Amino acid sequence: MGENRPDGVSGPGFLHGQIERELAAAIGAEHVSREPVELQQQAADWSWVSKYLQYKGLEVPAPDFAVRPGSTAEVERVVQIASDYKVPVITRGGGSGTQGGTFAPYGGISLDLGRLNAIVDLDEESLVVTAQAGLEGPVLEQTLNEKGLTLAHYPGSYHLGATLGGYVAARGSGVVSTKYGKAEDMVLQVEAVVPPGRTVKTLPVPSHASGPDLLQTFVGSEGTLGVITELSMRLDPLPEARAFLSFSFPDVFAGVEAGRRIMTSRLRPSVIRLYDTADSVKLKDWVGTPFTGNLMVVMCDGDQALVDYETAAITAVAESAGGTSLGPDVGRIWWEGKYEPYAKGKLPQPPLMYGTFDTVARFRDIPRIYRAKKEAIESQFGDVGARYTAHFSHWFPWGAMIYDRFYIDEPPADPAEAIALHDRLWDVGVEASIANGGTINEHHGVGLKLGRFMRTQYGTGFELMKGLKAAWDPDGIMNPGKLGFGPPSIGRV
Missing domain, CATH: 3.30.300.330 (GMP Synthetase; Chain A, domain 3)
Structure with missing residues (x-):
């Protein structure tokens, strides 16, 4: 946002001071920061570039302000102030992303949703939970498990701070998505704040016959259209039983064919993971699975009778495609250690x-x-x-x-x-x-x-996306530079 004096009282820094004072009045001075160390923390994520810059002692592209609103109304006020001054807004959840989504190449306001972490409603009749976007997955899961329920979304970032808003904003997948779906399949409704500071709420159920689906426009938008502040998500009962299978294959392509036959037979295992030879070596090192080669692990869950049927059927299909059964232990070891690859010291780190x-x-x-x-x-x-x-x-x-x-x-x-x-x-x-x-x-x-690839992927469809972005966010202040949408329309202040 340009040069500024530390006091923000006169000279080039006066505008920064003015914005800071308005933000403090809106959400409380204790929830607004311009401390360089905190700004660096707000910008950092788990991308290689972020980790590499930190390893080299270099700065990550950081915002000018870090704010922590405590309600949707306060998010509205922050977006209103940002719109008034044409200042970028970079929404931050748990910072567990890997694509530079929290970088602030044009400065602006990092809008940290960590204080929006409440469970708003638990509808046990419909199996739907409504919660604020900054709630971390494991915290919610503990409450749900006590009631025999689960939000069956267990991403690799589960213990790295991943939040409900981040699940949906990035179209996240969890390890049991093969049966239960991705975050985009689980979300039923969102509340979001859009420029210049208005709150919208999608329908209480996904839209099927009421025109274009507003909900799915927010899904995957990564903060470029608005700030998701609250979500309603589909729940599932905790499964009665789990069973594990594992198979070796002569090559990875035989394993792909086995997976194809399982899925096109419309069997519904919760997990199929197929590792090539090189990745199975990593798995053995990190998790302790006692096999290297072309390895498939499978988990089925649910009612015991269903689990018994599916494990027998999947075994027959896998063997028909050239698989050799390795028994249940490899799969069980994988399940129990599924977060080990993300444990401290095991994730790859620079200088690698x-x-x-x-x-x-x-x-x-x-x-x-x-x-x-x-x-x-x-x-x-x-x-x-x-x-x-x-x-x-x-x-x-x-x-x-x-x-x-x-x-x-x-x-x-x-x-x-x-x-x-x-x-x-x-x-x-x-x-x-x-x-x-x-x-x-x-x-x-x-x-x-990956923003530079969006036009290649979508072709002329990307121009329609840019038109939608321009209509919803005419000043381009919402997470500029992401999804290939380019800089804010007015540049840096």
């Missing part, structure tokens, strides 16, 4: 360079996407020792998603060269996905990192 792709496609396209990406990464970047690993972790009636990564053990020491190499790897990987029937991502969101 890494990037987590995620793409989704129809079954017929999955094998060639895997081949194309592995070949592109390991051949085009063989001179820097690039490695490629993958697993297939979310399955649909029509296809599956690939969760794949590149690794470079010794990236360039120069930050500019390292970040340029990182971006080239992303260019090659994403382009290989799109060229072979995939998408730019599946559940990590788009953020700043």
Whole structure:
């Protein structure tokens, strides 16, 4: 937002001081900060670039203000002030994203929803919970489990601060999404604040016959259209029983075919995870599964009779596709250790360079996407020792998603060269996905990192999206630079 004096009383910093005073009057001075350390914390996320900049002692693109409103009414006031001064607003949930979604390249206001963390209503008759967007998943889950219920959304970021608003804003997936759906399938209603500071609420159920679906316009919008402040989510009963299966396959493509047959037979396991040889080695190191090779783990849950039927049927299907049963223990070990890959000290960290792709496609396209990406990464970047690993972790009636990564053990020491190499790897990987029937991502969101691919993915449809953005947010202040929507219309103040 331009140069400012620390006191904000005179000179170029006066405008900053004026905005700070108005924000303090709106939500309380104790909930407004301009401390540089806090601003850096607000901007940081779990993306490689964020972690790398911190590792190098460099600054993450940060906001000018950090605010923590305590109600939807206070969010309204913050957005009104931002609209009055044409100041960017960057919504922050738990900061567990991986796409640079909390970066503030144009400065502005980081709107931290951590104080919006209440359960508003628990409708046990309809199995629906309404809660504020800043509520962390494990906190909600504890309350639900005490009543025999669950919000069956367990993402890898579950213990890294992930919030309900973040689940929906980034179209998140959890480990049991194959049966229970993604966050976009679970959300029934949202309340959101849009510029210039108005609150809208979608219908109490997803819109089926009442025109275009306003709800799903907010889903996946990553703060670029408004600030989701409250959500109603579908719940499920805690399952009576769980059973685990595991299989080895002669190659990863036989495993993909087994998964395809399971899903097109309309069986409904809660988990299918298929690891290629390289990823199964990581799994053994991180979780302790006693097998390396092309590994599939399966979990079925629900009523005991249903579980018994599905495990028998899935075993027959997997074996018909060339699978060899490894018994239940490998799957059980995986389930009990499913968050271990995200534990402190196990997540990859700089100076190692890494990037987590995620793409989704129809079954017929999955094998060639895997081949194309592995070949592109390991051949085009063989001179820097690039490695490629993958697993297939979310399955649909029509296809599956690939969760794949590149690794470079010794990236360039120069930050500019390292970040340029990182971006080239992303260019090659994403382009290989799109060229072979995939998408730019599946559940990590788009953020700043993948925005440059949106036009390639959507073609002329992206111009319609930009038109919607311009209509809802004419000044472009809502999380500018994300989803490929570009800078705020008026630039930095």
